[in-house]
Amino acid sequence: xxxxxxxxxxxxxxxxxxxxxxxxxxxxLMPRVNAxxxxxxxxxxxxKVADLRRWGYEDGFAMLGAGLTWARLADADxxxxxxxxxxxxxxxxxxxxxxxxxxxxxxxASGRPADSLPVLAALEATVSCRSPGGxxxxxxxxxxxxxxxxxxxxxxxxxxxxxxRVPLLRGVQEFVKAPVGAGRHLTLALVAGPVVGDVRCxxxxxxxxxxxxxxxxxxxxxxxxxxxxxxxxxxxxxDFGRLVADxxxxxxxxxxxxxxLRHVVAVCARRAVQRAxxx
Numbered sequence: 001x002x003x004x005x006x007x008x009x010x011x012x013x014x015x016x017x018x019x020x021x022x023x024x025x026x027x028x029l030m031p032r033v034n035a036x037x038x039x040x041x042x043x044x045x046x047x048k049v050a051d052l053r054r055w056g057y058e059d060g061f062a063m064l065g066a067g068l069t070w071a072r073l074a075d076a077d078x079x080x081x082x083x084x085x086x087x088x089x090x091x092x093x094x095x096x097x098x099x100x101x102x103x104x105x106x107x108x109a110s111g112r113p114a115d116s117l118p119v120l121a122a123l124e125a126t127v128s129c130r131s132p133g134g135x136x137x138x139x140x141x142x143x144x145x146x147x148x149x150x151x152x153x154x155x156x157x158x159x160x161x162x163x164x165r166v167p168l169l170r171g172v173q174e175f176v177k178a179p180v181g182a183g184r185h186l187t188l189a190l191v192a193g194p195v196v197g198d199v200r201c202x203x204x205x206x207x208x209x210x211x212x213x214x215x216x217x218x219x220x221x222x223x224x225x226x227x228x229x230x231x232x233x234x235x236x237x238x239d240f241g242r243l244v245a246d247x248x249x250x251x252x253x254x255x256x257x258x259x260x261l262r263h264v265v266a267v268c269a270r271r272a273v274q275r276a277x278x279x
Contacts, residue, residue: 001023001042001043001044001045002020002042002043002044002045003045003047003048004044004045004046004048004049005048005049006049006051007049007051007052007130007160007162009049010022010044010046010049010160011130011131011132011158011160012132013042013044014044014158014159014160015131015132015158017041017042018157018158019040019041019042020040020041020042020043020044021038021040021042021043021044022043022044022045022046022160023043023044023045023046024045024046024047024052024066024067024102024104024105025069025100025101025102025105026100026105027093027097027100027101027105028101028105028106028108028109029105046067049067051065051162052065052066052067052068052102052104052162052163053065053067053068053072055068055078057168058165060167060168061165061166061167061168062078062081062082062165062166062168063163063164063165063166064078064082064103064163064164064165064166065103065162065163066102066103066104066105066107066128066160066161066162066163066164067102067103067104068102068103069098069099069100069101069102069103070089070092070097070098070099070101070102070103070106071089071095071098071099073085073086073089073103074086074089074090074098081166081168082119082123082166082173083173084119084122084123084173084174084175084189084191085116085119085120085166087173087174087175088115088116088118088119088175088177088187088189089115091115091175091177091187092106092115103116103164104161104162104163107120107127107150107154107161107164108150108151108154108155108161109150115177115187115204117140117150117202117204117209117210118175118187118188118189118202118203118204118210119175119189119202120140120141120164120166120210121140121141121143121189121202121210121211121212122141122189122190122191122200122201122202122212123166123167123169123173123189123191123200124139124141124167124200125139125140125164125165125166125167126138126139126140126164126165127139127140127154127161127163127164128161128162128163128164128165129154129155129156129159129160129161129162130159130160130161130162131156131158131159131160132158135162136156136159137165138154140154140209140210141200141202141210141212143209143210144209145206145207145209145211145249148208149208150208150209153208153209169191169193170193170194171191171192171193171194171198172190172191172192172276172277173189173190173191174189174190174191174272174275174276175187175188175189175190175272176188176190176268176269176271176272177268178264178267178268180205180260180261180264184205185205186203186204186205186206186250186261186264186265186268187203187204187205187268188201188202188203188204188244188265188268188269188272189201189202189204189272190269190272190273190276192276192277196221196224196225196226196229197221197222197224197226198221199217199220199221199224200212200217201213201216201217201220201244201269201272203244203248203250203265203268203269205250206248206249206250206251206261206265207248207250207251211247211248213243213244213247213248213269214247215243215247216240216243216244216247216269219239219240219243220236220240220273223236223240224277229277230277230278231273231277231278234278236273237270237273237274237277238266238270240269240270240273241265241266241267241268241269241270241273242266244265244266244269245262245263245265245266245269246262248262248265249262250262250265
């Protein structure tokens, strides 16, 4: 295993060998390597790259390093900045997984994104992808729902995720997670800004990438009381859930499985709205 000491060294190592893979916590990658599901030519360890574990503020944004662990993201100081991401962190696996697994690793996890990406999509964050040629910003909320590993949608050959840039949002942030089968979960992030009607919703686990429910968001914004910021009708939460499920259209091979996934999406959306706005 290669063990670079700086970000430049890590990026150069990956650029020199297109079949090499980066590894930080290894909670997703190493079980697949050990099972020979993936066969990288080399592993580029990121444990000694301190820049990947840094965080800070910049012009109204939280700058979160890709090497921050889930346990660190759940700490009070970072939870105050991005509550929905902290809520997702508290739902991830075991204490050991939270202590080792990283934000960047979760973004590129082999399974469907049921943790970080829906939150980042709802908050309209951007993911920083670095190569020897510079840094490219990718917006998860603008990804098209399609098949294929999320890594192929986000990264170009030779790139490394170095961090995320998250707008600091003063308002409501909700995160809901529900199991839908062996080892699979659906998640939903709902955020609302200080201006009434600024509502955003993203679903993870229904497709390889996160899916924003733009149409349902607009409908919900129109149903909110401009004076109180709450729902105009208690039935709106359930209606919103159905609209989100219709828009997201979860993937599954069998019709019954698709119907079940749609139901779970609707329930998650209803619960998130009820927590956020009542109803």
